[in-house]
Amino acid sequence: MAVSHLQDYYANVIDSVGDGVVVIAGEGGITLINPAAEELVGVSRRQAMGLHYTVLFRGEELLLEMIEKTARTGMTISDHENIVLKKTGHPIPVGATTSPLLMASGERIGTILLLRDLTNIRDLEDAVRHADRLSSLGALAAGLAHEIKNPLGGIKGAAQLLAMELPEGSEQRDYLRVVLKEVQRVNRIVEELLELAAPRKLELAPVNLHKILGDIIVLQKRAVDDRNITFQQQFDPSIPPILADEALLTQLFLNLIKNGVEAVGDTGQVRVSSRVLADYSLTQKGERRSRMVAIEVSDDGPGIGKEQLEHLFTPFYTTKSKGTGLGLAICQKIVAEHRGMIKVESEPGRGTTFTVMLPLIQ
Numbered sequence: 001m002a003v004s005h006l007q008d009y010y011a012n013v014i015d016s017v018g019d020g021v022v023v024i025a026g027e028g029g030i031t032l033i034n035p036a037a038e039e040l041v042g043v044s045r046r047q048a049m050g051l052h053y054t055v056l057f058r059g060e061e062l063l064l065e066m067i068e069k070t071a072r073t074g075m076t077i078s079d080h081e082n083i084v085l086k087k088t089g090h091p092i093p094v095g096a097t098t099s100p101l102l103m104a105s106g107e108r109i110g111t112i113l114l115l116r117d118l119t120n121i122r123d124l125e126d127a128v129r130h131a132d133r134l135s136s137l138g139a140l141a142a143g144l145a146h147e148i149k150n151p152l153g154g155i156k157g158a159a160q161l162l163a164m165e166l167p168e169g170s171e172q173r174d175y176l177r178v179v180l181k182e183v184q185r186v187n188r189i190v191e192e193l194l195e196l197a198a199p200r201k202l203e204l205a206p207v208n209l210h211k212i213l214g215d216i217i218v219l220q221k222r223a224v225d226d227r228n229i230t231f232q233q234q235f236d237p238s239i240p241p242i243l244a245d246e247a248l249l250t251q252l253f254l255n256l257i258k259n260g261v262e263a264v265g266d267t268g269q270v271r272v273s274s275r276v277l278a279d280y281s282l283t284q285k286g287e288r289r290s291r292m293v294a295i296e297v298s299d300d301g302p303g304i305g306k307e308q309l310e311h312l313f314t315p316f317y318t319t320k321s322k323g324t325g326l327g328l329a330i331c332q333k334i335v336a337e338h339r340g341m342i343k344v345e346s347e348p349g350r351g352t353t354f355t356v357m358l359p360l361i362q
Helices: 002-016 035-041 061-073 119-165 171-197 209-223 246-264 306-310 327-337
Strands: 020-025 030-033 077-085 092-102 108-117 205-207 228-234 242-244 267-282 290-299 341-346 352-359
Touching: 020 035, 030 035, 035 108, 061 077, 061 092, 061 108, 119 171, 205 246, 209 228, 209 246, 209 267, 209 290, 242 246, 242 352, 246 267, 246 290, 246 327, 246 352, 327 341, 327 352
Parallel strands: 228 267
Antiparallel strands: 020 030, 020 108, 077 092, 092 108, 205 242, 267 290, 290 352, 341 352
């Protein structure tokens, strides 16, 4: 009875491990696969048990080589760069380690394969690369913005003085109105450039995310009450106030929700949700590990093509006729200043989802 309990205990431990565990017998058959591995490989335990590893991992040449080499030599082998599992229908980058399964006597009786989903790590790496690129562009933008702002003020002042000298209704006065309108537009771009580039000290205080999101949704509902747009919100009530800059987070989520509203046009749905992420955590030097909270802003609009997605956070890149192309770059800067990350998922015809991940620091 004690042996049975012990076996159940160890089985529960392996099933609870977040990484995938696959045990392969000496002759190559699968003798154990935990739920995390089932999800990564795309097969159920019932389907996998007894299957030869070459069948289970058919087409995954690097993984097969690692298992074969460990089974033959007893070496432990790791690869965290080159393996991508494709069985589930969408590629999953994984870190893999193969180790010999040993008896207490030292006899080798099989191979243990550990699989770790690296999707989140790749997302974080991409976010860091985006932030580095944004930092370089920001320094250049700040210099340009200051150089443009002074002559722009001169042009505006001269145009206003000239307009006062011309009679009401003259054609020249109409031309000056166009000049002033375009000066205003350039000035708005310059202001956004400075906002993107200028360093600013965060005014941190406990912030209720759901209050910010709720207030923005109420305002947007009023702004589109003449259109057939519905808003859906699904908030996790367990999320406590987080330490953040309320004004910047309001700007961030207002921009994303307005983007969703613009994407759906006259008819559609914008969905805003929040949840705690179990598979993301942040560790800062000198601080305890912090979980992260995700806020998703989704729309059922026309979606965004793959080529456009790659440039979406690049300053001055825009798909809008009247956009400056700086809104999402500023959003990314705000998220980076809060030590979070932002990502977007979209397909033409299937809508768009922006996900903002922020540390759950109180």
